[in-house]
Amino acid sequence: MATPTPLPKTMKQWVQTRNGAPKDALQLKTDAAVPSAPAPSSADVLIKISHAALNPVDVHHMRILPTWLPFRRCPTPGFDFCGEVVAAGSAAPEEFRKVGAVVGGALGGMQVAFGKGTLAEYVTMPAHLLALKPKGLSEAEAAGVLGIAGQTANICVRAAGVEQGQRGLVNGASGGVGSLLVQILKAKGVVVYGVCSGVNEAMVKGLGVDEVIDYKAHDPVEPFLAEKFKDQPLDFIIDCVGSQPLFSHSTGYLKPKGKFLTIAGGKSNGVVPFVRNRLRPVMLGGTPRSWQILALLPAGNLAQEVAAFVDDGSIKKPLVDEVFPFEEAVKAFEKLATGRAKGKIVVKVAV
Ligand SMILES: NC(=O)c1ccc[n+]([C@@H]2O[C@H](COP(=O)([O-])OP(=O)(O)OC[C@H]3O[C@@H](n4cnc5c(N)ncnc54)[C@H](OP(=O)(O)O)[C@@H]3O)[C@@H](O)[C@H]2O)c1
Known part of the structure; x- marks a missing residue:
């Protein structure tokens, strides 16, 4: 298992307290509990998120998915991420166990169903959702490109x-x-x-x-x-x-x-x-x-193929429309909801 760096006890995290438009539905918590490090023998990885990219499905979920179910009370929005590995279980593939490895991808339906989201400073997820960030992308670009x-x-x-x-x-x-x-x-x-x-x-x-x-x-x-x-x-x-x-x-x-x-x-x-x-x-x-x-089921192998498209020059211009500070995630969602984004809208999570 990767040696975890000392983790803070609390973190910033956006949570959804009701259904509706982002400005009505979302609240910023500054004292959310940091997830604990993955179990030593698991294939899970704890990621310190640097950037989260937004998708129309985030806004759709905010409108329709219940926020009161016991297993997804006050869920956090966001599928896409780029960030660094801070701890991992021993069953995660070696490249994703290295503390400091920069990875990206998208959460899967199961994680989101249980209320997880990437608009939080730390998220635990299974290693099978991950791809290593290609060298040619910034972390903001990688959140969009490797994600949904x-x-x-x-x-x-x-x-x-x-x-x-x-x-x-x-x-x-x-x-x-x-x-x-x-x-x-x-x-x-x-x-x-x-x-x-x-x-x-x-x-x-x-x-x-x-x-x-x-x-x-x-x-x-x-x-x-x-x-x-x-x-x-x-x-x-x-x-x-x-x-x-x-x-x-x-x-x-x-x-x-x-x-x-x-x-x-x-x-x-x-x-x-x-x-x-x-x-x-x-x-x-x-x-x-x-x-x-077509319906996407996010997976690390799909993200890894996308990373290969970056490496071989197939994807030359990852478009990032705008990067918003974490505190302005609601504004970011509002821009996304106009349906006029030129490429990806990204939220910078890490300060
Ligand atoms: N099935 C799946 O698994 C899956 C996965 C991802 C996304 N989606 C869905 O796919 C759609 C696109 O996702 P996205 O992330 O690319 O959204 P997006 O980034 O928000 O797309 C915005 C773009 O839509 C264009 N647009 C709006 N109306 C248009 C029209 N009448 N004709 C042509 N272009 C138009 C806009 O272009 P202009 O400003 O140039 O008009 C804008 O650039 C969404 O509905 C999303 O929910 C589905």
Whole structure:
């Protein structure tokens, strides 16, 4: 087991005291108990968090997940993190047992279900959620890249099964997931079309996208896509926004055997689009194209693959929209909730 450095007894931690918008739901505690060091024979690791990156799912959970269940009373928000190992059990892999190793990733559903979150100075978690921070990333960047956004971009690329020379469209190319996804696709030799608003056009072009489509200048965007791709339809579309019309009209711009993948299931958490797009037969108005919704289960191996994309130069520009001080986490959530983030919103946890 790694030798723990002396730990303080208390720490700063954001907790959620009720459901609602972040400004109503969150409270800052300055005397929360620091988690105890992992059991000597466990595979758990105690991390001193330096940065936490935020995701739309954090705000969604704040609105809907109960805060009163005995096992998740006053939960802490936040999945993504970067920080350093301060103690570890002997069953954790060697690279994650080293005190001072800088690691990143995202908490899993189990940890979050039991009220854990990364907007706290210290968090214990299983080593199987971790990746070592690549040298090429700052800790603020690593929190976003190795966390939910990067891991989701990774599962999108896997599910699309991309091949060199294919042509794919990413809706929401300027967001946390989209901005990483377009870079990985480009590195795999895909011709990438990125959809975002005109104000982000130069930024998305700078990520290597072949052509940017401004959905505000072409509103609605679907007839524009049908005209543009009528002679050479796309191999796949990855929707990081959750647009039903984009799928419903996709016969105009997606190959008959093309794939439509979405990561955004809307208010019904994917149930309504699943019924509409997977179960409804074509004769009852269903769209004759393959539709799939992807759900990330955070895992260290996914984060490690993302770290490898950084190391091999596939991800060159991790976008951090803004880094907020810990005390201003509510402001950070409010910026995220505008839906206009350019890459990741990050909270600096360690002083
Ligand atoms: N299924 C999963 O496991 C999973 C995992 C991660 C995320 N998600 C979901 O995926 C979505 C994206 O996540 P994220 O972290 O990338 O969010 P984000 O960083 O908040 O995305 C914000 C981006 O969305 C773009 N956008 C908003 N409306 C748009 C529209 N009509 N057309 C095109 N782009 C639009 C904005 O671009 P402009 O300002 O340029 O318009 C902005 O850059 C969220 O709904 C999230 O909950 C799901």
